[in-house]
Amino acid sequence: MRKLVYLFIVSFLFSGTLFSQSLENSLSFYNERFPQEKVYLHFDNQAYTPGALIGFKAYLMNGPDLSRLNRNFYTDWYDESGKLLSHQVSPITMSSAYGTFVVPEKYKGNTIHVVAYTQWMLNFDSTLLYQKKIQILQSGATVAKTSATTKEYHVQFFPEGGLMVNGITSFIAFKATDKNGDPIQVQGTIKNDQGEDISRFRSLHDGMGRFALIPQAGATYVAEWIAPDSTLQRTSLPASVTDGVTMQVSAVGDTRYMQVQRTETLAPHLRKLSMFLTVNQQVVLRGTVNLENETATQVKIPVKGLPSGLATITLMNTMGDPVCERLIFIDNKEYTATATIRFDTIGLSKRAKNVFEIELPDTIPANLSLSVTNDDLPDDHASNIISTLLLSADIKGKVYHPAYYFNERNDSAKHYLDLVMLTHGWRKFVWKKVMDSTSWVTRYPMDTAYLSLQGKIDGFSENRLAKAETLNLILRGKDSSTLMRFTPIGKNGSIYEPNVIFFDTVKLYYQLNKISVLPGRGKVSITTNLIDTPFYSSLHIPMIFQYDTAALRLMREIALQQIQLQKLREGTTLEEVVVKTRVKSRLEELDDTYANGMFRNVDALSFDMMNDQRALSSFSVFDYLQGRVPGMQVIGALTSSPNIIWRNGSVGFFLNEMPIEAQFAATIPMTDVAYLKVFRPPFIGSLVNAGGGAVAIYTKKGADLTNSVKGLDNLSLLGYAPVREFYQPDYSVDPQSFSTTDIRRTLYWEPNLITGGSERKIRIRFYNNDISSKLKIILEGVNSNGQFISIRKLLE
Secondary structure, three states: OOOEEEOOEHHHOOOOOHHHHHHHHHHHHHHHHOOOEEEEEEEOOOEEOOOOEEEEEEEEEEOOEEOOOOOEEEEEEEOOOOOEEEEEEEEOEOOEEEEEEEOOOOOOOOEEEEEEEEOHHHHOOHHHOEEEEEEEOOOOOOOOOOOHHHOOEEEEEEEOOOOOEOOOOEEEEEEEEEOOOOEOOOEEEEEEOOOOEEEEEEOOEOOEEEEEEOOOOOOOEEEEEEOOOOOEEEEEOOOOEOOOEEEEEEEEOOEEEEEEEEOOOOOHHHOEEEEEEEEOOEEEEEEEEEOOOOOEEEEEEEOOOOOOEEEEEEEEOOOOOEEEEEEEEEOOOOOEOOOEEEEEEOOOOOOOEEEEEEEOOOOOOEEEEEEEEEOOOOOOOOOOHHHHHHOHHHOOOOOOOHHHHHOOOOOOHHHHHHHHHHOOOOOOOOHHHHHOHHHOOOOOOOOOOOOOEEEEEEOOOHHHHHHHOEEEEEEEEOOOOEEEEEEEEOOOOEEEEOOOOOEOEEEEEEEEOOOOOOOOOOEEEEEEOOOOOOOOOOOOOOOOOOOOHHHHHHHHHHHHHHHHHHHHHHHOOOOOOOOOOOOOOHHHHHHHHHOOHHHOOOOEEEEEOOOOHHHHHOOOHHHHHOOOOOOEEEEOOOOOOOEEEEOOEEOEEEEOOEEEOHHHHOOOOHHHEEEEEEEOOOOOOOOOOOOOOEEEEEEOOHHHHHHHHOOOEEEEEEOEOOOOOOOOOOOOOOHHHOOOOOOOOEEEEEEEEEEOOOOOEEEEEEEOOOOOOOEEEEEEEEEOOOOEEEEEEEEO
């Protein structure tokens, strides 16, 4: 006899047991303590040549919401053998990060692997980390020869709900793959231990399928199937149990129907079950399934209005043990925002202009990335931002071509998606861990600050540290940019300076305030808060045993074409011209660095203030100039109101080419002055008197600012990975100036298309290269409501 049970949203449920409520509370606390992050990367292209620039944009989510858990994002790049090529860190802003990586010029592999994550993600299953294989085009690539003995094929069997129970019809899903986890097509027969044919099976989609079986007590079962190499394979099915509960779920529209059945001899205290429907580690539905007087019942589960994505149905007995569990996918379509691309100008000829407009459906702020590439390879549409963040990032094991299941044109996609649910297990949490708070430990904290400095001062007494108060820091980058910080010193000598953002390698100079040197055995150690080593020391990458020879041949041809075009490009350059010139003097270098406009290369006396001992010993500019310029009369050099008279006219003063009063010029510390220019009368830039000449004072900048710290202790620190810009020529400016052959594979890459909430339209303009007749446009991103935008267009 069957009984129909209705489950409603949590606030309208049957009165649950104290155990059910306690378990729900535990999961709620667990979710607060261990929120789950997931990530997707949009790349500027799908394949690259050695020496090419790879651009990426990362999007981070926490359940259905934008993730705001961490501030630093890591990408590790590995070669084809799993050896680390680069460990990079990027700052996270607006729940996203972006960066670049250069393929080594002499790279010989056919692929590069990237692993992407935040520090917080390292606390959980490593399969949570984003991983992708990127194709590298090699003109001389050859197919590796492998013997037949290296081929491996597997078929895994998954009873729906978790168990096969004797005497009850079980639906068993299966998944057939090769050694790399890619699907294979199989068919075969289920035999019992007597050798009798019990059932037949055949894969329906990407190596997956299912069949029905009624296991019998004492019997064992084996699957005999034909592998792609025509060999006969045998795989044992999971053992069945004598007493237990089975679960089968079917879908009709917005409703799921769950059939629950038990054996006649199941112990009475195990016949009353609690049902939980969880989404994003939160219970969204809860109810009771009572099998005390019935052996079977059907439960109606409404899913309309619930968050889209993976959901888990769990049946749990009164002992707190899960007896059945099953994944389902909820698709209520609320996760997308519709955007359109309207073309103004389409140019597919050589260096032709293209103009189009991205129109968003509303003014909700959006964070997008856009790539335009030549369409010389078959489109890699296996995954996108929707399929990754709603499906593959939440499921255990490899999902082959996940984007297929979100294509509305695939009528069978929903049915096949349920096969994915049946052949993959939930991996976000384990109920036993949820109920045991003593196991709630983490190794890695959340990254709540951007790149920060942290360290310790040893070998000092507390009195000396209290006197110093701060540690003075000067950071100098490769581009001569400087950053100064005065970091407080803790009683134990600890130092911490949060959010000191810098890129690439910097030189850090440090000195204790009010103490000129580090006395005795004093030692300062300073590091950053970033993880300086990759999560994987080396990546285990399976060898590739199967090749699509037609695709590989096409990729070789494209790579060879790129090399030929590069040679042509190099051949069109002008012959080498040897230009002889003299080395600039120190004063000429200073003039190039500091002077501009009318202050540059004119009749003047110039002084290098950084390498003049008299300048360092002078009290002011006035003191320094006394007696150094013929005809110039310095009045009151050491007073508070100095002045300079030249040819009976007053001299004008400029600080970094801005006019100032003489009294202010007297207050400028000589240690800050880098360069001094004295312009002979008349000087038309003088606001005081055109006939009196002028004095231009330039204060130190860039690398010169740290010249005064010579002798200070210093060390090198590695910051965020520098981001390189993609070359995007503007042929409307001067077409003749671009004489070399344009062979760009990425025509346009913009990782940061940001709308602030008032605009709905984004206008894009770019120019074609010299070789592409078909262009591919990919727009991806997410708005502030957590809705995804994903558009692919082909221009031909």
